[in-house]
Amino acid sequence: MSASHTAMVRFTDVTKTFKGSSGPFNAVDGVTLEIRKGEIFGVIGYSGAGKSTLVRLINALETVSGGTVEVDGTVLTGRSESQLRTVRAGIGMIFQQFNLLSSRTVAGNIAYPLKVAGWDRAKRKARVAELLEFVGIADKAKQYPNKLSGGQKQRVGIARALATNPSILLADEATSALDPETTQDVLALLKKVNRELGITVVVITHEMDVVKSICDRVAVMEQGKVVESGDVYPVFADPQHRATRRFVGATVKDRPSTQVLERLRHRHPHRLVTVAVHEDGSSGGRITDVLRDNDVQGTVVFGGISEVSERPFGSLTWELVGDEAAIEQCVATLRGYTHVTDLGTAAHPLVDPRAADAAAAPAPETDGGTGSADGTSSHDPALDVAYPAPGATFAGASDSGALSPGAPRFDKPRTQRPTTEGDPR
């Protein structure tokens, strides 16, 4: 099958300009992106990143200022309002605030798009019953939305969006107003929509957890641009852009932040290394094997393992105690299997760029516009140091190798004491 047949939505150099109070600005800025048929695609970004605008270009609630948007083979640019209405009717949408009609019952809400589409009464009734069953709220048909909980309202929203058998479902922060448990229920329902009905789902969110639980692929947006995109697992495992690293750091707290690392170094002055879990889940066993073979003692001092795209994901931070050369050998061997971040020793600390990013991350709802372009580029060289190309020699090895194993313990108080003593605790 050629690429043109697998694309459900294709953005080609799309720009959307709004007239702001301080002159025009690009809410969407030169985006080229493809969403494939049958996948769950996530668009993540802080508020103001342009993700809501981007998704509204798919169902033509907004029209492009430049470039083209193609939905299921149809270019949306230059269509009349009535043609666009037909396109919209074939795309379902759900919202953060549900946007149900409070003047209609649950059944009335679900029937509304069917009325718009001109279905007759009997067909409408049958379809509404079927949808209520599918989303699991058949007993609420005659209730008004005000009587429902948030999760039930979103189920109505989903049923309504699915009424006319759309090929795409757009979910605009669909779980952001829900509590964590209800969020999981609604995400499971979206997954069911995707798997059982084969509907392409586009999820907009500012929560990486949502991407982690249900998305196949993801695009990270910042200031109107897609700064990173691809399959969810590799994006999580090896985030390239600062914004991505922040999002990953906010949801998978497996790596010690700068502050945590400082405390860790107090308790564990020896060599600290963060070893990523391999997606086949085998790293744990490998690490113990490698340590035993080299006669190095290892203790897990920090870490976490969870699932991303239904595969194991995370990392463990180890304190390695033993002969210096043996430790180097361990690190080198582990690098052959998976990502290893060397944090150095208390006396010779090395920085984990990802942890530093996560610590600098603003609260999730803070405007994404705070980051600057030079901030991004200045981080990138640091990333190169932390993740040397496979086979490259470790830059810090000769330094730490010069120290006797006992030295860090002795050195540590000297470098740490000023801050420790100044601390009232």
Next chain:
Amino acid sequence: MTDWSVLGPRLWSALGETLQMVSATMLLGGLVGLLIGLGLYTTRKGNLLSNPVVYNVLNVIVNFVRPIPFIIFVTAIRPVTYEVTGATIGVQAVILPMTLMAAVAFARIVEQNLVALDPGVVEAARAMGASRFRIIWSVLIPEALAPLILGYTFLFVGVIDMSAMAGAIGGGGLGDFALRFGYQKFNDEVTWAAVLVIVAIVQVAQYFGNWLAKRALHR
């Protein structure tokens, strides 16, 4: 002292005239006001029929008419009234200025209640492929129905007030009755009889309006 065998039937027919003026005004003024109000809301910047020219024209018309005291408005538009109704006094004639004044007042009430609506429901309806006019009648009006009913009830009280003033310039009705047989004859009993009838009408209308609005609210 007061001969109610003479005044009673007069009060009765005055009530009939008031109801005639008020119901005609409520019907025509309410309809025109609803249309102008929808126009004001939908032509606002960024809304369904966004059109700055139409919005500004409607806005200026409403702002021009509304501050004019009704009793002055009635006399000021006498030539128009004469052209339309063929008279300048009487129940029929006064319905025109009453309708116009009620329409602009109701237009603002409609606009205010629609502005308070969550734009999300309009967006949801657009996303479902609904046309603009379908959204107006099947989303905007039903969603704002409860406050619109309360606003309409509020208008009713204002229209009763207008109808009483219309009496002062020969419009007939309860206001005319109270002035001629009460005020001008120093008979407070007659004045208060007219006042009580008006109060009773307003009470019934408000009660009915509240009841309807509650039914429309679905809470």
